Amino acid sequence: MARALLVLNGPNLNLLGRREPNTYGQNTLNDLEDHWKALGATLDFDVKCVQSNHEGVLVDALQDAGATQTPVVFNPGAYSHTSIALRDAIKGANAQVIEVHISNIHARERFRHFSHVSPVAIGVIAGLGTMGYDLAIKAHHTYLTRTQ
Numbered sequence: 001m002a003r004a005l006l007v008l009n010g011p012n013l014n015l016l017g018r019r020e021p022n023t024y025g026q027n028t029l030n031d032l033e034d035h036w037k038a039l040g041a042t043l044d045f046d047v048k049c050v051q052s053n054h055e056g057v058l059v060d061a062l063q064d065a066g067a068t069q070t071p072v073v074f075n076p077g078a079y080s081h082t083s084i085a086l087r088d089a090i091k092g093a094n095a096q097v098i099e100v101h102i103s104n105i106h107a108r109e110r111f112r113h114f115s116h117v118s119p120v121a122i123g124v125i126a127g128l129g130t131m132g133y134d135l136a137i138k139a140h141h142t143y144l145t146r147t148q
């Protein structure tokens with residue numbers, strides 16, 4: 001039976017393929033979600049994808065993932081730099097989160113250099129484009145294989 005895995009995307013990631021394609025790539029979020037589901041299936045994951053521009057929806061998803069011990073690949077987008085609520089949801093629910101950023105946030109504007117999510121994530125992948133999601137999915141698989 002496949003194990004659940006959540007790919008969670010924050011604000012403006014619904015604009016992938018249209019928003020700054022030189023930074024974020026040409027693929028739409030739907031294209032990428034199909035890819036992540038197919039990749040997950042090869043690793044015995046049932047991948048669920050959620051995107052929201054609303055912080056509370058993301059908090060609820062993180063709390064649910066923690067309660068069900070569902071691993072999470074999370075791109076919090078701009079909320080990385082502003083949301084203590086997301087940080088507290090991850091820590092409070094003991095959610096197993098790998099934080100992903102398509103761009104290298106440390107090579108961008110100074111205000112993007114800090115993430116409230118990073119200190120409570122089990123890992124961070126930034127600057128490798130959408131391949132970062134693939135690496136995070138594979139990392140969760142490797143981690144779960146070692147701990148079972």
